[in-house]
Amino acid sequence: MTVRILYFASLREALGTSGETLDLPPGVATTGALRDHIAARGEPWLQLARAKNLRCAVNQAMVGFDAAVKAGDEVAFFPPVTGG
């Protein structure tokens, strides 16, 4: 079972991709754990661990890094928003 992961704005540029589909690794059950799992790949993914004020959303709702992630979810990582 997989999760769809999306990256936006400066993070998308730094990673060189707008998203990926990932098999949810055993033991990864929160947005924070998922972020750490991806960052552990090394550069450029370490950007996820380094990014100041990284934000995330699960199924299009902004959440914290303790939010639950399960198979089939859409998880987005992005910098603080700057619209308006």
Added chain:
Amino acid sequence: MSVSVQEADFDVGAEIAALTAGNVDAGAVASFVGLVRGGTIEAMTLEHYPAMTGKALDDIVAEARQRWELLGVRVIHRVGRLLPGDRIVLVAVASTHRQAAFEACEFIMDYLKTRAPFWKREETAAGGRWVDARDSDDEALRRWAE
């Protein structure tokens, strides 16, 4: 339709007229229009998270309607490449009296600035750069906490 995310420009006068058309109870409309500031900026590109933006804006409008008695709300946010002087965003709020309209308009903008998934990238003669979020936007949001 109270919320739109679009590339096209909008007509502020027509939007405000439509907001109160046929509603003679409306005694006030407050509106805010955000523009691309010029200066060193040659253009600005707005990226967004299409699956989330409409929902985030709907949630903000719903929250405002819970806090104030509102007769109509219209939010339009543009995406894509814009030039100095171009309109970026419209928030227009109709109510029976001015206080609710003024406050709800500010509330919606403050929430939009920190909760709606849009990102600005500026183009200058020196190259492109992503706009940093401002701490003052978070502070603006905090005043609505009760």
